[in-house]
Amino acid sequence: MSDFDGEIVAFDNVGLRYGTDGEVLRDISFTLYPGSFYFLTGASGAGKTSLLKLLYLAQRPSRGAIRMFGSDVITLPRARLPAFRRRLGVVFQDFRLVPHLSAFDNVALPLRVSGMPESDVAKPVADMLDWVGLSHRYEARPATLSGGEQQRVAIARAVIGRPDMLVADEPTGNVDPEMALKLLRLFEALNRLGTTVVVATHDVHLLKKVPDSLIMRLDKGRLSDPTGALRYPPRAVRRESSAP
Amino acid sequence: MTRPGALNRAIVRGFSPFGGDRAARLVPQARLVGPMPWVIAIMVALTVVAAAGGLALQNMADTARAELSGGVTVQVIEAFPAARERQAGAVMEALANDAKIATYRRVPEAELDALLEPWLGVGATDATVPVPALIDVRLRGVADRAAIDDLQTRLLEIAPDARVDAQSGWLQPVFAAITSLQWLAIALVVLLALTSAAAVWLAARSALGSNRNTIEIVHLLGGTDGQIARIFQRSIGYDAVLGGVAGLAIGVAGVMVLGRQFAALGSGMMAGGGLTLPDWLMLAGIPVAGVVIAVVTARLTVLASVRRML
Ligand SMILES: Nc1ncnc2c1ncn2[C@@H]1O[C@H](COP(=O)(O)OP(=O)(O)O)[C@@H](O)[C@H]1O
Ligand SMILES: [Mg+2]
Numbered sequence: 001m002s003d004f005d006g007e008i009v010a011f012d013n014v015g016l017r018y019g020t021d022g023e024v025l026r027d028i029s030f031t032l033y034p035g036s037f038y039f040l041t042g043a044s045g046a047g048k049t050s051l052l053k054l055l056y057l058a059q060r061p062s063r064g065a066i067r068m069f070g071s072d073v074i075t076l077p078r079a080r081l082p083a084f085r086r087r088l089g090v091v092f093q094d095f096r097l098v099p100h101l102s103a104f105d106n107v108a109l110p111l112r113v114s115g116m117p118e119s120d121v122a123k124p125v126a127d128m129l130d131w132v133g134l135s136h137r138y139e140a141r142p143a144t145l146s147g148g149e150q151q152r153v154a155i156a157r158a159v160i161g162r163p164d165m166l167v168a169d170e171p172t173g174n175v176d177p178e179m180a181l182k183l184l185r186l187f188e189a190l191n192r193l194g195t196t197v198v199v200a201t202h203d204v205h206l207l208k209k210v211p212d213s214l215i216m217r218l219d220k221g222r223l224s225d226p227t228g229a230l231r232y233p234p235r236a237v238r239r240e241s242s243a244p
Numbered sequence: 245m246t247r248p249g250a251l252n253r254a255i256v257r258g259f260s261p262f263g264g265d266r267a268a269r270l271v272p273q274a275r276l277v278g279p280m281p282w283v284i285a286i287m288v289a290l291t292v293v294a295a296a297g298g299l300a301l302q303n304m305a306d307t308a309r310a311e312l313s314g315g316v317t318v319q320v321i322e323a324f325p326a327a328r329e330r331q332a333g334a335v336m337e338a339l340a341n342d343a344k345i346a347t348y349r350r351v352p353e354a355e356l357d358a359l360l361e362p363w364l365g366v367g368a369t370d371a372t373v374p375v376p377a378l379i380d381v382r383l384r385g386v387a388d389r390a391a392i393d394d395l396q397t398r399l400l401e402i403a404p405d406a407r408v409d410a411q412s413g414w415l416q417p418v419f420a421a422i423t424s425l426q427w428l429a430i431a432l433v434v435l436l437a438l439t440s441a442a443a444v445w446l447a448a449r450s451a452l453g454s455n456r457n458t459i460e461i462v463h464l465l466g467g468t469d470g471q472i473a474r475i476f477q478r479s480i481g482y483d484a485v486l487g488g489v490a491g492l493a494i495g496v497a498g499v500m501v502l503g504r505q506f507a508a509l510g511s512g513m514m515a516g517g518g519l520t521l522p523d524w525l526m527l528a529g530i531p532v533a534g535v536v537i538a539v540v541t542a543r544l545t546v547l548a549s550v551r552r553m554l
Contacts, residue, residue: 058464060554079468081554086466096461113467157465 007067008034008165008196009055014064016050024050026221028064032165032198037191039207040200042218048200049093049169051218055198056090056167057081069164086114089163089195091171095154097142103129103153104138110161128156131186133179147174155183165196172206184209280447280480281487287440288491288534289498291433292527296499298429299523300506305422314346315411316387316395320377322405331403332377338402344384344391351378387411437537444484444538448476448545463553473546477539484538488531496527 009032016025025047032038042048053059054066057073066073068084076084089110097106108125112118129135132152142150151174158166166187172180188210191197199206207215217224318335322328332350339348356375383391387410399406452459459472503518519527 056464057554078551078554082466082468084466085464088466090464092464096457096464098458098461109462110465113462113465113471 006033007031008069010065010067011054012065012067014054014061014066016047016054016059017062023062024221025054025061028223030216030223030225032196034164034196035191035194036196037188037210037213038196038198038216039210039213040198040216040218041202041204041207044202046218047221048202048218052090052167052169052198052200055165056088057085086110086161087164089158089161089166091151091154091158091166091168093169093173093200095142095150097150097153097157099142102139102141103134103145103149106142106153107156107160110157114161124160125156128160129153132156132183148176148179151175152179152183155186159186159190159195162190162193163195165198166190168197168199170201171199172201172203180206181209280444280483281490283443283447284440284484284487284534284538285491285494287436287443288488288531289495291436291530291534292492292495293498293502294429294432294436295530296495296502296519296523296527298426298433299519299526300503301422301426301429303518303520303523305419309419314383314385314387316381316383316392317409317411318379318381318395318399319407319409320379320403320405321407322376323374325374328374328377328405331405332379334402335379335399335406338399339379339381342395342398344395346382346384348379348381351380437533440534441537441541444480444541445545447483448480448542449549451476451479452546452549459550460553463550469547469550472550473543476542476546480542481535481539484535485531488534491534492528492531495530499527 011028011030014025014028015023017023028051040048040051050059054061057068060074069087071080071084073081073084098109101109104125107128108121111121111124126135126138129138132155134149134152134156137145137149140149142153145153151171155168155171158168168187171187172183175183184206187197187199201207207213215226217226318339320328320331320335322331336348336350339345353375356378360375381395383395385391392408392410396406396408399408462472462475499519507518
């Protein structure tokens with residue numbers, strides 16, 4: 001896409017503090033390239049969720065600059081942020097499903113928010129729910145689903161709109177290893193279609209499961225670059241235009 | 245779906261941000277269980293009654309004014325019956341030949357006696373109290389000061405004890421009272437509108453509070469402030485339509501009962517206090533205004549609240 005040639009996200013000296021406490025994130029600078037697959041690792045409390053919140057535009061940094069899709073999102077007028085959010089898919093650590101909506105309606109939400117005609121909504125939603133193995137739970141409310149099932153609904157909702165960037169916060173934390181692998185394959189499939197993927201996880205075993213992935217490590221709010229991926233841009237990943 | 249019905253669907257479609265019936269369930273709806281429709285119904289009913297009262301007073305005053313506009317009373321105040329009759333006869337004759345007079349009528353003694361009886365007692369009027377001769381006159385033009393003075397001057401030449409008064413004169417305090425009542429009705433309507441807006445504001449805020457999580461999710465999925473506001477607008481608009489229709493029904497029923505009771509008074513003055521078709525249409529507009537107030541208030545409240553999110 002022409003508006004973010006070369007980079008999809010760039011953080012420059014970003015810092016984040018909550019209230020008057022010390023900085024939770026310090027001097028964060030990195031660039032994400034379109035079509036790459038990133039793992040964000042770090043111990044619990046290292047600041048992974050905080051970093052992702054900045055990425056999915058739920059939080060303003062206390063300092064520094066953030067560019068996304070070619071625009072400075074810090075100075076962007078508020079009214080223009082929804083258009084950016086619609087280009088993102090987010091799997092929240094706490095899922096954030098709408099409690100009184102069925103699994104089907106939760107997954108359909110991004111499509112409806114973006115104004116897709118109702119007649120076009122049903123098929124992709126059904127396909128996606130089938131893909132995550134919930135074809136029998138269309139009408140189930142989140143409260144009646146297990147933790148793993150809720151997580152799959154959350155993932156289905158995040159990827160349904162074929163986002164430019166997928167941000168997933170511990171997306172395999174509540175599923176068995178077999179399902180975790182299956183969900184990673186889903187992310188990889190999406191990645192092959194051109195979506196930049198950022199997966200936060202404290203599970204180091206997951207990293208080896210995606211061979212081409214790049215690793216960002218957070219340690220007490222500071223970013224390290226164990227593979228050099230952030231300093232040395234990876235090969236350009238071509239977007240494929242074919243459908244899955 | 246547990247909320248079928250053509251009206252409902254029309255509303256959902258009309259306000260729908262996402263263009264679907266399913267999206268309408270984004271915010272859980274406590275229809276009829278919540279106090280909102282009832283609050284709005286009571287507000288609308290009270291407003292309808294207050295507005296109907298104001299309009300009826302207006303009509304009453306208009307009718308009375310029109311009826312009295314050309315009306316004057318000629319009194320011949322003379323203690324001796326013979327002289328009184330002579331002067332009254334002369335006045336009648338003069339009126340008959342006056343081009344500016346539309347109609348005139350001597351008020352019969354019996355009628356006068358009947359009018360005075362409650363005050364003076366039966367038979368008291370016969371001789372003990374001298375009663376003036378009364379002539380009801382309707383001028384062709386308006387009974388303004390100049391016309392009355394002109395008639396007075398001419399009549400004095402033939403009947404020295406004739407006194408001409410505008411009939412509306414004694415009604416001035418009544419008109420003043422009616423005007424105050426109308427202001428009261430207007431003030432009531434305004435207060436009720438403000439109270440309705442405040443009630444909707446509270447309802448929208450509590451709905452916002454209990455749906456904060458949902459709002460945040462829609463927000464993070466790229467929902468615009470307008471889309472989020474429309475979810476609540478539709479929800480409160482639906483409540484307002486429900487409450488407005490119920491309130492109009494209650495209010496109109498109240499107005500009809502009151503109207504019938506006033507009509508039963510049989511007073512000439514009350515006869516002009518009926519409501520015309522435009523009045524009824526205006527009353528029917530009150531719930532519409534209520535829905536507009538509710539929807540606009542909900543929108544502004546929600547927008548003010550979501551603007552605080554990044
Ligand atoms: N909303 C918040 N308010 C205050 N402190 C927070 C908030 N969210 C996270 N923190 C703190 O920021 C630090 C990083 O948390 P988090 O980003 O959730 O880390 P991780 O996802 O890696 O476990 C923790 O010390 C946590 O207590
Ligand atoms: Mg976390």
